[in-house]
Amino acid sequence: MRKFGLLLVLMIVAVGLILTGCSKAKGQAETALKAAEQAISAAKPEAEKFVPDQIKALEAALSGAKEKFGKKDYSAALSDAQAIPGKVKDMVASLNAKKDELTKTWTDLDQGIPKMMEAIKSRVGILSQSKKLPANLTKEKFEEAKSGLDSALKEWETAKESFKGGMLGEAVTKANAVKEKAVQVLELLGMPVPAAAKS
Amino acid sequence: MMRIKYDPGLKWPQSLASAYERYVGEGIEKGGKGVSEKGEKEKGGSDSWSAEQFHEVKKGDTLWKIAEQYYGDGSLYMKIFEANRNILKDPNLIKVGQKLRIP
Numbered sequence: 554m555r556k557f558g559l560l561l562v563l564m565i566v567a568v569g570l571i572l573t574g575c576s577k578a579k580g581q582a583e584t585a586l587k588a589a590e591q592a593i594s595a596a597k598p599e600a601e602k603f604v605p606d607q608i609k610a611l612e613a614a615l616s617g618a619k620e621k622f623g624k625k626d627y628s629a630a631l632s633d634a635q636a637i638p639g640k641v642k643d644m645v646a647s648l649n650a651k652k653d654e655l656t657k658t659w660t661d662l663d664q665g666i667p668k669m670m671e672a673i674k675s676r677v678g679i680l681s682q683s684k685k686l687p688a689n690l691t692k693e694k695f696e697e698a699k700s701g702l703d704s705a706l707k708e709w710e711t712a713k714e715s716f717k718g719g720m721l722g723e724a725v726t727k728a729n730a731v732k733e734k735a736v737q738v739l740e741l742l743g744m745p746v747p748a749a750a751k752s
Numbered sequence: 753m754m755r756i757k758y759d760p761g762l763k764w765p766q767s768l769a770s771a772y773e774r775y776v777g778e779g780i781e782k783g784g785k786g787v788s789e790k791g792e793k794e795k796g797g798s799d800s801w802s803a804e805q806f807h808e809v810k811k812g813d814t815l816w817k818i819a820e821q822y823y824g825d826g827s828l829y830m831k832i833f834e835a836n837r838n839i840l841k842d843p844n845l846i847k848v849g850q851k852l853r854i855p
Contacts, residue, residue: 665801672803675855683825690824739803749800 578627582634586622589615589637596641596648602722603651607644611637655721662728663716665749666709669735673702676742689743698741705734805854809846822854831855 593611600608618633677699680686686695712727732750739746807818815829823831833843835855840846 668799668801669803672805679823679828679831679855683823683828685824687820687822687824744803744805747799747801747803750803 578631579625582622582627582631585631585634586615586618589618589634589641592638592641596645599652600644600648602720603648603655604644607647611640611644614640652721655725658725659716659721659728661749662725662732663713665747666728666731666735669732669739669747669750670702670706670709672744673698673735673738673742676744677702680742687743690741694741698738701734701738701741705731705738708734807852807854809848809850809852811848813846813848815843815846818852818854 593608593615597608614633614637618630618637621627621633622630680690680695681699686692708727709731712724712731715721715727716724736746736750739750805822807822809818815832816826819829819832820826829843832852832854833840835853839850840852846852
């Protein structure tokens, strides 16, 4: 009888320890999940603009950790959640690098495209006054060049709007399209293509 | 006072002759006027975004002919003259080797 009592006490102590340990792991996992969620939320607005794939992958990792927590697999949820803030830090570093690269590209295009446009506008203006087009330029080619210039000018305005709106990636994509169009027009008109526009 | 006799058979030293060639080759005229070819290259070449077109004047060229070549219409020669007022004083006077900007 005395032996049974001792065994019962030991069992109660063991269950208590397990429950305490479980509750501690749950609390740690909860804290880690909260920290991971906060890290993702803080980086999300910028990350969605520059590294959308990376932020999506991190959100998926957070969902996975939450799922494990829901299934009471606290230790797995804890280790998954603890890894997230470090990954967010890495993502922010690559985001900043991409932002710098896009800013540099934009600055370059913003300086160069207006120069190309001005040269084209000047030539189109003069050719429009010409009684006869030069030997290397047909009327069709000239009309194509004029409409190309018009659409490039419009697209350039939308690129600048995107930049003003903080959509740097979109602005650079649009500006590159404008550059391509300007190069086509220069070639149609038999004008030299600037070295920087060839790359 | 030392006098130097004129000798028609006297040749310029090679180093002086080549220096003169370099001097003229850079497009600088004796009177200090004219266009520097090097300067024009820098003007059009250092800016990698520049889409400016240049025409090097050849023997027999006139602004009318150049305007015909680039615009199809010689009567637009004044456009070229106006764009090159910094180096041209008279539309009828262009020199071989000058680099003209074609607007």
